Structures are given as C-alpha cells and as structure tokens.
Amino acid sequence: MPDFDEWVQSRGAALLRFAYLVTRDRNRAEEAVQDALVAAYPRWSKISRTGDPEAYLRRAVINADISRWRKFFRRESPVGEPSTFDTATADHAGPYAEQDAVWTLCASLPTKQRAAVVLRYYEGLPDNEIAEILECTPGTVRSQIHRALASLRTTLSTTEEVTYR
Template sequence: MSERLAPVVPPFDEWVAARSTALLRFAYLLTGSQSEAEDAVQSALERALARWQRVARTEDPETYVRRMIVNEHISLWRRWRRRVSPVAVVRETVGGQADLAETVASADVVRRLCAALPATQRAAVVLRYYQDLDYREIAALLGCAEATARSHVHRALQALRHELAGEDDDA
C-alpha cells in the first residue's frame, strides 16, 4: 500500500518575492490607482499568509491570490462607492521627444477612459485583454455568469469606442 505524499509547499516569503511584481501590476490594471493596487495586494497577501498551507496546496496559488485581490477591490468600491479619477501628469519634453509626449498623452487618455468605466467592466476588460483570460475564467473571478462577463466586456468596449470617437471629434 503506497502512501500519498503531501505536496511541497513553497515558503510564503519566497513565493511573494517571486510574484509580488506581477500581482501589483495586475492590481494596478484592475484598480487604476497605484495606492489602491498596493492596498488590495497587501490585504490579499495578509489573508493569504493566514491560510498559506491551504492556498499553497491549490492547483495554482497565484490564481487564488489574484481572486483574493479582485474580491478585495470589489469590497472597497462596494464599501465606499467612490471613484478616483487620476489627474493627467504634465511632463516636459526636451528636443526630439515629441513622439514620447504623444505616447504618454495617448496612454493617459486610455487610462482616464478606463478609470471612468464601472469597476466590474474595468475588471472584465483587464482580465480579458491584459490577463488574456477567457470568459469562463473571467466569470469565475468576478463571481458572475459567463454571459454577464461577456456583457461587461462588450459594454466596456462599446463605451470606450464611443468616448474615443468623441475625443477624435474634439481634436
């Protein structure tokens, strides 16, 4: 009779050191704010540490922690129902850096438009186009039906297209 070996559990500190940059990047794209991203990751990691033996035994601990980050973000905007609109950063250009300025301006426009989306739509777009998740995975992370996840992405893209068309008209 063979005994089942317990799975090897990576130490929490090592796992965080290896994955914290990716988790922060994910949270930033989800929240649209560096400080909110840091808060969401910190809270999720605090909860993960308390349950690390169980979390580490899951098939993919990173996906589990990402779900914790999404839940933390949703809890924050449900609790306070506030929206933060980032202020455009003014950067001086030197010499032939006009292309860099245009790139920064374009990225800022997209960031502002995404920040104006409802939180669930923004989360769905980040999960779909940054994390390259399919709709089934997005639905699982957001805790909704797959059709609802598709609807969130569709409505967000529709709103972004409408706003970008409006931006072009104003120029």
C-alpha cells in the first residue's frame, strides 16, 4: 500500500473532484478534503491496511462537509428555478447552461442524497459500495437515491408547468 504522500499525489485530484461534486462549491470542497486528509494523516497506516483508503476518505470528506456547515449554522436552501432553454435559438453555450441547471437542481438536494446520487451516477458505484462509504445499508442508499430523484422530478415538473403557462 502506498504511503500517505504517494496516495495523495495519485488520488488527491479524484478526491477533490468527488468533494466538488458533493459540495458544489470549490472552497467547501477544498476545505472538506483538507479536513479529511488532516484527520487521516496520523492514522494512515491503519486506514491503508483496510484495503480501501479511498472509500474511507470519501466518507471523511462527506462528514467533514456536514460538520463544517453544522458548525457555522449554515443550512442548505432551495435555489431559484432553473432557466429553460429554447432549442431553436440555442447557441454553443446551451449545453453548458443546461448542465449548469442540472447541477443547480442537484445542489438543492440534502448532502447525503446528493452524495448518494454522485456516487451512483458519477462514480458508477454499486449500492453496497455506496453503503460502505455512507455508513448505511444498501436499502438506505436506494431510498436516498429514490428520494433525490423524486425531488428532482417534482422540481422539474413544477418548472415545466410554470414555463408553459
């Protein structure tokens, strides 16, 4: 198993990318990764013996982000409605704007639901691995993803109703 510095050099960028997808904010992602790595450093020999230090650190990133916003009494709040795009007048920026609208919707999800969705659809992990990272059962993972998708569908259908009136 690689030592701490080697592991961070080879997998640190992926961990930061994961943190950004979970937090949807570069500064929060960097802080969460830093907090997770600072906490992991003194226990690295034990963590690396588990066989999957990346799963451990992903969970640590999620916990660090939750702890940070709880500490400062920050609460997630729903964002404004995403804008819709007319495909007839779309320009080259259209796909990027649509992608940003999707991420804005995802940012409105609670942290654990967003983490489950990111792990499933971005990282491509199966339920049992997500459950290990989130420290819950595979059934809870499926429930979190189901609730997240239902929330996104509701938000999208509400947006469509408002748009077409």
